Amino acid sequence: MKQFEAVVVGAGPAGMAAALELSKHEVNTAVIDEAEAPGGQIYRPIPAAFKVTATKRMTHRQRTGRRLTQTFLQPNDKLTIFAQSAVWGSFEPHSLDVLQNDRIFKLAYDKLIICEGANERFIPFPGWTLPGVMSIGGIQKLLRHQRLIPGKQILLAGSGPLLIAAAAELIQSGANMAGVLEAAKLLEGLPLLSEMFRQKGLLGESIAHAIPLLKNRKLFRQRTCIVEAHGKDRVEAATICQLDDDWRPVAASEKVVKTGAVGIGFGFKPGARLSRLCGCKHIFDSKKGGFFPVVDAYQAADRADIYVAGDAAGIGGAALAEIQGRIAGLHAAYSLGRISKNRFGSLIQPLLNSKEKVARYSRKLEQIYTPRDALYQTITPETIICRCEGVTAGELWEQMGKGRLDLTSLKPARLGMGPCQSRGCESITAELLRLEGVDPHMIKPLGLRPPLIPMPISVFEKNNDEVCG
Amino acid sequence: MRIGPVSDRGASLEIIVDGDPIQAYSGETVAAALMAAGRWTHQIHNGRPLAAFCNIGVCYSCLMTINGVSGVRACQTHVADGLIIETRRLAKDRLK
Amino acid sequence: MKYYDSDVVVVGAGIMGAFTALRLAQRKRTVFLLDKGDIGRESTGRCGGGVRQQYRDPAELPLAMKAIDIWAGLAEEFGEPLEYRRHGSLKLLHNDAELEEAQARVARERESALDVDLLTPAEVVDFAPAIGSDTDLTGGTLCMTDGTANPLLLARALGPALDRTGVHVNTHEPVRRFIEADGRVVSAITDQAEYRAETFVNAAGSWAAGLCRSLGLDLPCSARKSQLLITEPLSPIIRGFISFGNGYIRQALDGNLHLGVRGLPIDVLEKSLTYSALIDAGRFFPKIFPFIRNINIIRGFTGFTTWSPDGRPIIDKAAGLDGFYLATGFCGHGFCLGPMVGQLLAEWICDGSSTLDLSQFSWTRFNQIKSNAKSQPRED
Numbered sequence: 001m002k003q004f005e006a007v008v009v010g011a012g013p014a015g016m017a018a019a020l021e022l023s024k025h026e027v028n029t030a031v032i033d034e035a036e037a038p039g040g041q042i043y044r045p046i047p048a049a050f051k052v053t054a055t056k057r058m059t060h061r062q063r064t065g066r067r068l069t070q071t072f073l074q075p076n077d078k079l080t081i082f083a084q085s086a087v088w089g090s091f092e093p094h095s096l097d098v099l100q101n102d103r104i105f106k107l108a109y110d111k112l113i114i115c116e117g118a119n120e121r122f123i124p125f126p127g128w129t130l131p132g133v134m135s136i137g138g139i140q141k142l143l144r145h146q147r148l149i150p151g152k153q154i155l156l157a158g159s160g161p162l163l164i165a166a167a168a169e170l171i172q173s174g175a176n177m178a179g180v181l182e183a184a185k186l187l188e189g190l191p192l193l194s195e196m197f198r199q200k201g202l203l204g205e206s207i208a209h210a211i212p213l214l215k216n217r218k219l220f221r222q223r224t225c226i227v228e229a230h231g232k233d234r235v236e237a238a239t240i241c242q243l244d245d246d247w248r249p250v251a252a253s254e255k256v257v258k259t260g261a262v263g264i265g266f267g268f269k270p271g272a273r274l275s276r277l278c279g280c281k282h283i284f285d286s287k288k289g290g291f292f293p294v295v296d297a298y299q300a301a302d303r304a305d306i307y308v309a310g311d312a313a314g315i316g317g318a319a320l321a322e323i324q325g326r327i328a329g330l331h332a333a334y335s336l337g338r339i340s341k342n343r344f345g346s347l348i349q350p351l352l353n354s355k356e357k358v359a360r361y362s363r364k365l366e367q368i369y370t371p372r373d374a375l376y377q378t379i380t381p382e383t384i385i386c387r388c389e390g391v392t393a394g395e396l397w398e399q400m401g402k403g404r405l406d407l408t409s410l411k412p413a414r415l416g417m418g419p420c421q422s423r424g425c426e427s428i429t430a431e432l433l434r435l436e437g438v439d440p441h442m443i444k445p446l447g448l449r450p451p452l453i454p455m456p457i458s459v460f461e462k463n464n465d466e467v468c469g
Numbered sequence: 470m471r472i473g474p475v476s477d478r479g480a481s482l483e484i485i486v487d488g489d490p491i492q493a494y495s496g497e498t499v500a501a502a503l504m505a506a507g508r509w510t511h512q513i514h515n516g517r518p519l520a521a522f523c524n525i526g527v528c529y530s531c532l533m534t535i536n537g538v539s540g541v542r543a544c545q546t547h548v549a550d551g552l553i554i555e556t557r558r559l560a561k562d563r564l565k
Numbered sequence: 566m567k568y569y570d571s572d573v574v575v576v577g578a579g580i581m582g583a584f585t586a587l588r589l590a591q592r593k594r595t596v597f598l599l600d601k602g603d604i605g606r607e608s609t610g611r612c613g614g615g616v617r618q619q620y621r622d623p624a625e626l627p628l629a630m631k632a633i634d635i636w637a638g639l640a641e642e643f644g645e646p647l648e649y650r651r652h653g654s655l656k657l658l659h660n661d662a663e664l665e666e667a668q669a670r671v672a673r674e675r676e677s678a679l680d681v682d683l684l685t686p687a688e689v690v691d692f693a694p695a696i697g698s699d700t701d702l703t704g705g706t707l708c709m710t711d712g713t714a715n716p717l718l719l720a721r722a723l724g725p726a727l728d729r730t731g732v733h734v735n736t737h738e739p740v741r742r743f744i745e746a747d748g749r750v751v752s753a754i755t756d757q758a759e760y761r762a763e764t765f766v767n768a769a770g771s772w773a774a775g776l777c778r779s780l781g782l783d784l785p786c787s788a789r790k791s792q793l794l795i796t797e798p799l800s801p802i803i804r805g806f807i808s809f810g811n812g813y814i815r816q817a818l819d820g821n822l823h824l825g826v827r828g829l830p831i832d833v834l835e836k837s838l839t840y841s842a843l844i845d846a847g848r849f850f851p852k853i854f855p856f857i858r859n860i861n862i863i864r865g866f867t868g869f870t871t872w873s874p875d876g877r878p879i880i881d882k883a884a885g886l887d888g889f890y891l892a893t894g895f896c897g898h899g900f901c902l903g904p905m906v907g908q909l910l911a912e913w914i915c916d917g918s919s920t921l922d923l924s925q926f927s928w929t930r931f932n933q934i935k936s937n938a939k940s941q942p943r944e945d
Binding site: 034040047048049050051052089120129130131132133135137139141142143146147148149150152173174231234270306341387388389418419420423424454456 | 472478480496498509526529
Binding site for chain 3: 484539540556558559560
């Protein structure tokens with residue numbers, strides 16, 4: 001088993017920042033990341049095979065990402081990077097089981113920093129599983145990294161900054177937009193302005209996103225959502241609907257819009273997979289997107305020697321992720337005896353101050369853009385909740401009506417039994433439980449066991465020279 | 470549809486999708502290449518068509534059979550010359 | 566301390582305890598069914614799902630053959646789907662010694678009117694084309710009235726069925742010990758209450774031995790951890806319940822394959838999936854089912870099985886202590902028997918005797934004596 005003093009899982013902004021901080025203090029560190037190149041989702045580079053022709057000036061975010069990534073990739077004898085590697089289990093204390101191509105191996109750690117990032121949050125509606133309906137982030141990724149616009153007309157619906165950013169990029173790329181539907185009101189976003197001044201580049205970025213939308217004002221509708229996607233084998237049209245101030249769909253306002261692709265999303269939720277597998281305590285909170293790990297000011301989880309940083313600890317964006325990564329890395333280095341208590345105190349304080357400053361923005365985002373309960377009325381009994389297995393809301397409500405009011409009791413209804421291992425359906429089902437009156441504090445996540453990702457049996461056939469037990 | 474000059478992409482190559490040769494470019498994912506070719510069904514699960522949704526490899530809606538291996542995420546797989554891709558069809562007899 | 570009085574207290578709401586309670590209540594007894602957790606959440610809800618008559622200890626065969634008749638009507642009785650199917654059980658034979666043993670066993674089972682057949686290797690592959698035709702087999706035994714059911718659905722269906730029959734079910738209330746007085750068991754103690762009754766049934770599976778100790782009774786059973794790996798759903802490819810030397814496989818109705826790997830003897834009752842289970846899957850399954858190497862495992866779970874020293878269950882009254890029955894030691898193949906064991910215990914308790922002879926399942930065959938506590942599996 002390869003032994004490292006620290007292992008960082010995830011090479012997005014939090015992971016890279018944590019690893020750099022650790023290696024700066026001479027901690028022998030391994031970084032595990034699934035992609036070929038670091039950057040996570042937000043700083044993901046374009047495919048190596050693609051060429052970059054002259055582009056417009058980089059934004060502050062892009063410059064930050066490039067700087068961080070380049071520093072991360074510099075030769076560093078305290079940093080070992082395992083790219084195209086995924087953690088699939090943790091069978092022994094202080095160790096991780098990793099899959100790289102078709103090899104499996106174990107890494108032992110003294111300190112673990114989990115930076116597994118976030119996934120988007122959705123509110124289902126009839127037809128949302130039709131081909132052509134995608135996540136807003138997914139459409140943005142296709143645009144940025146595959147130079148692809150997924151359809152002749154695109155309708156975006158949801159809430160929050162990602163909706164606006166993706167819309168702006170699509171418009172600028174020449175996409176034919178069928179509409180940009182924001183559930184919140186524009187003016188409700190005003191409190192964010194003051195926070196934008198506190199984070200370098202954020203204001204400029206927001207203005208840059210707003211301009212294409214202002215130029216195409218007709219596309220933008222506030223207090224509007226999608227209530228149904230139509231099509232046989234692919235989405236062809238969508239029914240959109242106005243919302244009242246409680247985000248309740250106003251039936252009389254329904255309208256059908258033709259569209260070839262739909263992007264949906266209401267912000268993000270923490271990944272919360274490895275942190276759960278490692279046994280960290282998690283709490284359910286709709287404002288945070290779902291289940292999230294409980295961490296202290298230094299990003300330390302309730303499990304000894306484990307930290308969670310970045311969006312995995314609660315959605316906050318790239319800048320906050322980087323700060324949290326540094327905090328976790330610094331505290332881990334201190335716990336390993338690399339820094340004196342005084343030195344730690346002086347180094348950590350500015351980071352904690354920055355964190356507090358930047359975190360205000362994400363807290364305001366939560367207040368403004370967390371979907372309000374009435375919007376969940378788009379979920380009808382026929383609406384599929386578990387995409388993998390086709391389990392409908394009606395089937396789940398029937399079970400809940402029989403007193404099965406926790407996620408584990410809903411498993412016999414096939415919830416979470418498909419290849420995505422409940423990634424898609426767990427949070428939304430937890431929301432349904434909450435809406436049925438279950439106290440959020442009592443909503444426990446499903447127990448997670450290895451394998452954390454689907455594992456082909458061939459991997460175990462090839463790797464059975466390392467047998468235990 | 471693809472945007473930007475073709476010369477910005479990687480080398481042109483051919484993948485086989487359900488027996489049909491489809492042009493793609495090095496660096497593209499299977500999901501993107503299929504979408505560009507107007508092929509929007511990646512798997513049929515008990516009669517339900519499914520295709521890429523999250524595009525970051527967590528939703529498993531884009532599973533296809535690639536080079537004989539079932540259940541491979543199209544959004545996480547890069548095209549290669551001669552890659553054999555099939556729409557994954559899953560028909561389960563589910564007792565009602 | 567609260568106390569409750571009833572005719573019977575059953576400890577353990579797995580398949581054995583639940584069916585015993587059900588049948589007793591249907592015969593108008595007042596019954597308390599107690600469990601440390603939820604109904605059917607231990608061995609019953611975590612088993613391989615085989616509902617099988619063949620290749621059992623000969624003493625179990627009459628019970629199994631009657632049990633499947635009950636299984637045939639259970640979904641209707643419970644009003645809930647159980648996915649019970651009689652699509653066969655197939656046992657693979659790997660060498661000449663196994664073939665010889667199977668020939669003798671099949672002859673004996675057919676004498677009891679079981680519809681079991683000995684197959685040649687070619688016939689095995691015919692029944693299960695997923696088996697590689699060049700697999701090293703000497704044959705197989707096939708019983709087409711055997712089959713499978715969905716353990717989770719069975720566990721889920723028990724709750725409402727128990728409620729409808731008027732069993733008082735208290736879940737999440739572990740029994741800590743039994744109390745005896747004047748040569749009979751008089752109560753079961755939980756943290757919340759004292760349950761007094763004429764008769765007690767210990768159907769607590771891997772926890773049964775610990776409870777017996779509170780009465781100074783020795784139950785010579787040991788625990789093993791069973792491990793199951795589940796694949797992504799597939800189009801139908803495996804029929805029936807197929808078992809071989811180092812594991813078993815079945816395909817659930819929704820398409821997932823369930824791979825059972827070798828059980829592990831354990832001292833501590835903890836449920837973590839072991840690395841060795843996954844290695845076992847890779848080591849043993851592709852050799853027999855070549856298609857499986859390209860299939861993904863998406864989850865796994867474990868459960869405990871309770872083993873008696875001779876591999877045969879213990880279904881008996883305590884000797885020298887009145888009012889105490891025991892049903893455990895099913896060695897990982899109690900799922901089929903459960904409905905019948907419940908019926909027989911109810912008969913014994915109500916009528917003083919059961920319609921099938923249970924003497925082969927006696928506790929005294931192990932020289933059951935009152936003894937002091939000895940080392941037994943602890944729960945973690």
